[in-house]
Amino acid sequence: MLAKLTSKNQITLPKAAVSSVDAAEYFEVTVEGGRIVLTPVRVQNAQAVREKLEQLGITEQDVEDAVAWARR
Template sequence: MLAKLTSKNQITLPKAVVSAVDAAEYFDVVVENGRIVLTPVRVQRAQAVRDKLQQFGITEQDVEDARRWVMSSPT
Protein backbone atom coordinates (compact mmCIF):
# COMPACT_ATOMS: atom_id res chain seq x y z
CA MET A 1 0.00 0.00 0.00
CA LEU A 2 1.09 3.53 -0.64
CA ALA A 3 0.78 6.49 1.74
CA LYS A 4 1.82 10.05 0.90
CA LEU A 5 3.82 12.28 3.23
CA THR A 6 2.35 15.80 3.23
CA SER A 7 4.28 19.05 3.42
CA LYS A 8 3.41 19.10 7.15
CA ASN A 9 5.04 15.68 7.70
CA GLN A 10 1.68 13.94 8.06
CA ILE A 11 0.71 10.52 6.73
CA THR A 12 -2.77 9.05 6.57
CA LEU A 13 -2.62 5.35 7.32
CA PRO A 14 -4.67 3.17 4.97
CA LYS A 15 -7.85 1.84 6.59
CA ALA A 16 -6.83 -1.76 5.88
CA VAL A 17 -3.60 -1.26 7.83
CA VAL A 18 -5.31 0.33 10.82
CA SER A 19 -8.01 -2.35 10.82
CA ALA A 20 -5.36 -5.08 10.95
CA VAL A 21 -4.02 -3.95 14.37
CA ASP A 22 -5.55 -3.17 17.75
CA ALA A 23 -7.26 0.21 17.81
CA ALA A 24 -4.83 2.87 18.96
CA GLU A 25 -4.68 6.65 19.04
CA TYR A 26 -0.92 6.72 19.60
CA PHE A 27 1.96 4.93 17.93
CA ASP A 28 5.52 4.40 19.07
CA VAL A 29 7.75 5.50 16.18
CA VAL A 30 11.26 4.18 15.62
CA VAL A 31 13.66 3.95 12.71
CA GLU A 32 15.09 0.49 12.09
CA ASN A 33 17.50 -0.16 9.24
CA GLY A 34 16.21 2.84 7.26
CA ARG A 35 12.55 1.94 7.84
CA ILE A 36 9.97 3.82 9.88
CA VAL A 37 8.23 1.36 12.21
CA LEU A 38 4.93 2.29 13.90
CA THR A 39 3.78 0.24 16.87
CA PRO A 40 0.30 0.90 18.29
CA VAL A 41 0.35 1.76 21.99
CA ARG A 42 -2.34 2.40 24.55
CA VAL A 43 -1.50 5.30 26.80
CA GLN A 44 -2.99 4.88 30.23
CA ARG A 45 -3.52 8.38 31.51
CA ALA A 46 -2.70 7.55 35.12
CA GLN A 47 0.53 5.87 34.07
CA ALA A 48 1.38 8.82 31.83
CA VAL A 49 1.05 11.12 34.87
CA ARG A 50 3.23 8.81 36.97
CA ASP A 51 5.86 8.74 34.22
CA LYS A 52 5.88 12.54 33.99
CA LEU A 53 6.19 12.92 37.77
CA GLN A 54 9.08 10.45 37.77
CA GLN A 55 10.70 12.39 34.95
CA PHE A 56 10.62 15.49 37.16
CA GLY A 57 11.87 13.55 40.20
CA ILE A 58 8.59 13.96 42.09
CA THR A 59 7.88 11.00 44.39
CA GLU A 60 4.58 9.66 45.73
CA GLN A 61 5.64 11.04 49.11
CA ASP A 62 6.09 14.51 47.56
CA VAL A 63 2.54 14.32 46.19
CA GLU A 64 1.17 13.17 49.55
CA ASP A 65 3.04 15.96 51.35
CA ALA A 66 1.63 18.53 48.92
CA ARG A 67 -1.91 17.14 49.35
CA ARG A 68 -1.64 17.36 53.13
CA TRP A 69 -0.26 20.90 52.91
CA VAL A 70 -3.17 21.99 50.72
CA MET A 71 -5.74 20.33 52.97
CA SER A 72 -4.28 22.02 56.06
CA SER A 73 -4.14 25.51 54.54
CA PRO A 74 -6.93 27.95 55.47
CA THR A 75 -9.24 28.87 52.59
Protein backbone atom coordinates in the same frame (compact mmCIF):
# COMPACT_ATOMS: atom_id res chain seq x y z
CA MET B 1 -0.51 0.07 0.31
CA LEU B 2 0.66 3.56 -0.39
CA ALA B 3 0.61 6.62 1.88
CA LYS B 4 1.71 10.12 0.96
CA LEU B 5 3.80 12.35 3.22
CA THR B 6 2.41 15.90 3.29
CA SER B 7 4.42 19.12 3.45
CA LYS B 8 3.67 19.16 7.21
CA ASN B 9 5.24 15.70 7.70
CA GLN B 10 1.84 14.05 8.16
CA ILE B 11 0.74 10.68 6.81
CA THR B 12 -2.75 9.24 6.67
CA LEU B 13 -2.54 5.54 7.37
CA PRO B 14 -4.58 3.31 5.06
CA LYS B 15 -7.71 1.95 6.75
CA ALA B 16 -6.75 -1.64 5.86
CA ALA B 17 -3.43 -1.26 7.71
CA VAL B 18 -4.96 0.30 10.82
CA SER B 19 -7.83 -2.18 11.04
CA SER B 20 -5.41 -5.11 10.96
CA VAL B 21 -3.85 -4.15 14.34
CA ASP B 22 -5.31 -3.49 17.78
CA ALA B 23 -7.10 -0.15 18.03
CA ALA B 24 -4.63 2.57 18.97
CA GLU B 25 -4.57 6.33 19.02
CA TYR B 26 -0.82 6.57 19.61
CA PHE B 27 2.10 4.83 17.91
CA GLU B 28 5.72 4.40 18.95
CA VAL B 29 7.89 5.50 16.02
CA THR B 30 11.28 3.89 15.41
CA VAL B 31 13.66 3.72 12.48
CA GLU B 32 15.08 0.29 11.68
CA GLY B 33 17.34 -0.30 8.71
CA GLY B 34 16.08 2.73 6.82
CA ARG B 35 12.41 1.90 7.54
CA ILE B 36 9.96 3.82 9.69
CA VAL B 37 8.20 1.37 12.01
CA LEU B 38 4.96 2.28 13.79
CA THR B 39 4.01 0.19 16.81
CA PRO B 40 0.57 0.72 18.38
CA VAL B 41 0.81 1.92 21.98
CA ARG B 42 -1.94 1.80 24.56
CA VAL B 43 -1.83 4.89 26.74
CA GLN B 44 -3.66 4.78 30.06
CA ASN B 45 -4.85 7.95 31.64
CA ALA B 46 -3.86 8.83 35.18
CA GLN B 47 -7.41 8.58 36.50
CA ALA B 48 -7.68 4.95 35.39
CA VAL B 49 -4.46 4.19 37.28
CA ARG B 50 -5.76 5.95 40.41
CA GLU B 51 -9.02 3.98 40.24
CA LYS B 52 -7.14 0.69 39.90
CA LEU B 53 -4.91 1.52 42.87
CA GLU B 54 -8.01 2.34 44.91
CA GLN B 55 -9.63 -0.97 43.93
CA LEU B 56 -6.50 -2.76 45.12
CA GLY B 57 -6.46 -0.83 48.40
CA ILE B 58 -3.09 0.80 47.64
CA THR B 59 -2.73 4.26 49.18
CA GLU B 60 -0.49 7.17 48.21
CA GLN B 61 1.57 6.40 51.30
CA ASP B 62 2.04 2.82 50.08
CA VAL B 63 3.37 4.15 46.78
CA GLU B 64 5.69 6.64 48.52
CA ASP B 65 6.99 3.87 50.79
CA ALA B 66 7.62 1.58 47.80
CA VAL B 67 9.50 4.31 45.92
CA ALA B 68 11.61 5.09 48.98
CA TRP B 69 12.38 1.39 49.43
CA ALA B 70 13.36 1.02 45.74
CA ARG B 71 15.68 4.04 45.90
CA ARG B 72 17.71 2.64 48.81
